[in-house]
Amino acid sequence: MTLEILSTNRSHGGTQGVYRHRSDTTGTAMTFAMFVPDHEAGAKLPVLWYLSGLTCTHANVMEKGEYRAACAEHGVIFVAPDTSPRGEGVPDDPDGAWDFGLGAGFYVDATEEPWARHYRMRSYVEDELPSLILRECPAADLARQGITGHSMGGHGALTVALRTPDRFRSVSAFAPIAAPTQCPWGEKALSAYLGADREAWSAYDACALIDAGARLPDLLVDQGEADIFLGEQLKTELLAEACGRAGQKATIRMQPGYDHSYFFISTFMAEHIAWHAERLKD
């Protein structure tokens, strides 16, 4: 395994890097962004994972997410993977839609053809990339991990955390797709990647996982009230109801006037990072 450095830039008292590696999981090259605050030799820093939304690569949050100042202040490493496999031989939505295929891996391990070979983003973010970070970034303390994400990546953050309860000390999300089995984006993606049997979908639905007994250590969610996807796609209220039924500790904040964009995400990013940092203390 070699990690190719595509770029490094000094920023906010740390190093913002972009890295590429050959992924055995997806059978493609994969690119991710990682910010490492300056630290003393031998120091160990907690790791905050950020999973991005539909159409995004590692670059969107790196450019627009405004996370570096807060990560430097709190001494948190920030890792942002891509949202799907890419490259020669990777199939895309047959109609070229932006809500499926390239940029829309939905953090699942596909079982249906032609997706099953490459679309294995669940295993990539749950297993391969953490192992790579552990090997290649000695400052990363994988005993202290948090996870967050936006929209499809908020769905990813919630479901990865619900399925791996010992891995994360802190979980948050920005405008997550809260119940993919009950919205058009999710139904399109899950039926194509996993087939028609809805039983197989429930491992990829935060509300279904909570109803089935999975729990998070705690949860912070911000959701813009002016988000055009709120009613049909995101369904924040179903997450609030599932948390209520389960007694799951959660802070779900509706933010008046805010939409689905990085103008929204960046506004609340520093608060999320502080919230994670508090729970990721040594």
Added chain:
Amino acid sequence: MTLEILSTNRSHGGTQGVYRHRSDTTGTAMTFAMFVPDHEAGAKLPVLWYLSGLTCTHANVMEKGEYRAACAEHGVIFVAPDTSPRGEGVPDDPDGAWDFGLGAGFYVDATEEPWARHYRMRSYVEDELPSLILRECPAADLARQGITGHSMGGHGALTVALRTPDRFRSVSAFAPIAAPTQCPWGEKALSAYLGADREAWSAYDACALIDAGARLPDLLVDQGEADIFLGEQLKTELLAEACGRAGQKATIRMQPGYDHSYFFISTFMAEHIAWHAERLKD
């Protein structure tokens, strides 16, 4: 004059807008970005101008500049114009180079053909756009203006401020082209826009203006030491020397490890905004 709203997004407790208008000065449509923090009805807020660098539009700093949190905190309006006229009939560098023509107006009023008709960014940022903001944005207090910018826009900020000493209470720059008459970018642009007579260039050279007696109220400059353009194009040392000769108050900070990118700009943006806000208090 009508101001067309291209977009508005709520962000960091304010409104990030993108606006387009027909410019009499450039003879084209012009687009700019403006962030207005929430404020009480009738309140007046100071205005900080940001002039962008080569190849940029209003969008680069809007997406990557990380200015909104600090502007909201300090109650400062932030206006980011485009860097050149654009559109049908606007000539570009005949070889398509990125350092001249479109995206590279150098904040001059061109006198040479074929540039003289449209390339009038000096008058646009000095006269037309401030008048437009005064008319269209009642919260903007043009008695309290500051100006900053990056690279070519740092050159713009310095020279606009040096030529209009009563307009700005605060001036700063990120990695400015400090002496355009003495570097390849500047020599190419000024000779094409203004002709071979170097006398005409001196109104567009911060060091020459300071040597000729122009003064700034104060000056803050950040410059990355790892900036690949530092030696040949930016020549920060000439600005420091000119300020020294003139007794011009200035804080010029060399920042180890930082390059010419928005990873650098965003790191020091909040400090610049705080510095301006202190000088723009009511």
